[in-house]
Every structure is written in structure tokens, then in C-alpha cells.
Amino acid sequence: MKKILSFTDYYWPGYKAGGTIRAFMNQVDYLKNDFEFFIVTSDTDYTDTSPYPSVISDQWTHPEPNVHIYYVSARERKVTLVYRLLGEQTYDVVYIHLLFGFWFSFLPVLLAKLRRCRRIVIASHGVLGKGALGVKPGRKMFFLRLMRLTGLYRNTVFHSVTDHETVDIKTHIGKGTRIAEARELPRKISQPPRRIPKIENSLNMVTIARISPEKNQLFALELLTKCTRHKIRYDLVGPVYDESYWARCQDLIQSLPSNIGVNYRGSINSEMILNELQKYDIMLLPTTGENFGHTILESFMAGCPVIISDRTPWKNLTEAGIGYDLPLEKPEAFVSALESFAVLDAPAFNIWSEKAYRYARDWCSNPEMLAENINLFNQ
DSSP, rough: OOEEEEOEEEOOOOOOHHHHHHHHHHHHHHHTEEEEEEEESSSTTTOOOSSTTTOOSSSEEETTEEEEEEEGGGOOHHHHHHHHHHHOOSSSSSEEEESIIIEEEEEEEHHHTTTOOOOOEEEOOTTSEEEHTTTSSSHHHHHHHHHHHTTTTTTTEEEEEEEEHHOOOOOOOTTTTTEOOOOOOOOOOSSSSOHHHHHHHHEEEESSSSSTTTTTTTHHHHHTTOOSSSEEEEESSOOBHHHHHHHHHHHHHHTOOTTEOOOOOOOGGGGGGHHHHTTTTEEEEEESSSSHHHHHHHHHHHHOOOOEEEEOOOHHHHTTTSEEOOOOOOOHHHHHHHHHHEEEEEEHHHHHHHHHHHHHHHHHHHHHHHHHHHHHHHO
């Protein structure tokens, strides 16, 4: 059985970093019978200051067969630790998550090359997309130029999950970059959703994402200023990543019309998301760019149609009868979509809901995705 040593900023029981954690957890869940995973990660969740109370730091733990996790405390984040972990045994693959970080991305790549590790795979998780690079672009572009000049990523393999990401990697890392395409694996579906009935002429909706410019909650709130005909409840779920951006959102919330109710719920554990989504009519995500969009797929799993931007891999949703993928340049189209859902009664809405669940069920049963991920580590 091949051994995979992975470095990632956050992992179980963390959940606040969103899709990056979910993507890797799903991958391990599907592949742990084919590969042995050794995961090095922080002992503290995203935006938290205190370690997880349920884990043991600074030693290998073994939560399940073929899965070993080393939770690194802040005081033990040292170059010598990373170098030692890379050399403890012979690993078939060193698997790095993300690019713009030091302890769990840049440093492991550098030291893995010094250790002459057999195969280094880097999952960029969409950070090279236009929307992601638009946040603090100067620092990120400087880093990428420096990496190209030093050749750090030479003889590594980049894991791409979409054709668009492959283009982004070639653009910012180099046309000659070695790329392995393997779609992200979904959360396993256990049973059909049990949904709360839709009420006619009202809309109960949610956005599950970190509060940040790239997730575009401010745009969503601006849409609601134009929705004056129906009762709308809108919940925001996720950690606050950008305080100044959140302050602007809060100012706008105060000025919304009386038919709109907005509630910030904070973060919820990712294991609860499917159950939570069953309580809502739709999921709204006018994102400026998504590499995959786990929350979008999980919405379908919960029988929850979506209204999203056209800057994700999820396309032609209206034709499928499961939602809308719309250009951000046309906010009026978003308003029209919101109103079209608001007017529906329960029987009419259930048609959309049932199609969304069947779409997710069929999508998740595709055996090619599993084969792609096995090949990612077997090549």
C-alpha cells in the first residue's frame, strides 16, 4: 500500500476553512482503503486562537485505519520538525495543499525537494483563479514570480480539478508545468433529504461561506434592497475573514426594507451542513470564483436549489431545473431569480427540490472521479 504524506493548514476536526478541508476529507474517506495517509496539520482551526480540545498535539495520532494525523502546535512549528517528518520513512507521494502559506505549503515543498522525495503533488484548490488572486494581488503575484524565478515547482505535479484550473495553473506557474487532472470527490450521500415545506410568497435562503469579498455577500445584500414584494429570510453562515468587509455588510443590513430579515449565524461544523441546508428553500452564492464549490453540490444533495454566479464549474442549472447560474454583471437577473422562487408554493417548489437531489445522486455515482483520484497518486 502506497504511503502519502500530506501537509495542509487545516483538517478534521476543523471546519472553518471551508471547501479546502472538505475536499481533502472526502478524498481520504474514499481512498483510505487504497492508500495510507499521513497528514500534518495545525492543531487550531481557521480564525481560532485555541487548539482543538479533542486532539493530542505534536505526535502522531491514529483516528482510523490507514489514517495518521500529526497536529502541530504553534510552539513546535519549526523547520527541523518539517524536515524530520519528511525523513521519518519513505513516502511514495508528498501531497501539499494550497500555495500561499509557509509552514504547510512553501516549506514542505522546499524540504521535500531537498530530501529528494519521489513525487510531489500540489493541490492549489483554486487559489490561482481570477477571483482568488484579486484579493491581496500584489503579494500573491510577487510570490508567484519569485517561485518561477527560483524554479521551486520544477519537477512537481499540480493537481487540477477542472479544465479552467488547468488553464490557471499554466498561466501562473508555467506552460510546461506537469498537471494531473482529478475531479474533487463529493461527500457520500446516505439518504434522501427530509425538507421543511416551502411557503408561498416567501423565501428562506442561506449563504454558507466565509465572509469575504470573493464570496460576495455584499452583492447578495445589495440584491435584497430591490426585493420588496415578498417576505425573505436570509441567513449568513461562516467565519468572518475580512472585518472591514463585514462592517460594510452590517451597515447595509441595517438599511434593508422591512420585508427582509438577515441573521448572521457564525460558523457551523461541516458535518452539520447537509442537515442545515434541508431547512432552507435555496442557497445563494454570488461568488467571484469557485474552483469546485462543495457547498453548491451539498445544496443539491439536500434538495436545495441554488442561485449562483456563472464563475463556478456548475453550469446550465436552469436547463436542469435545479437553480440559476448568472453573470454578476446582471444583478437584475439575480433579483428576478429570487422572486421566481419566492412566489412558488410547496408542490411547485418540490419539483425543483427533487430534481436537485436526483442531480446530486447521479453526479456522485460517477465511477470515473474515483479512478481519477486513484491515478493521481499511482502515476
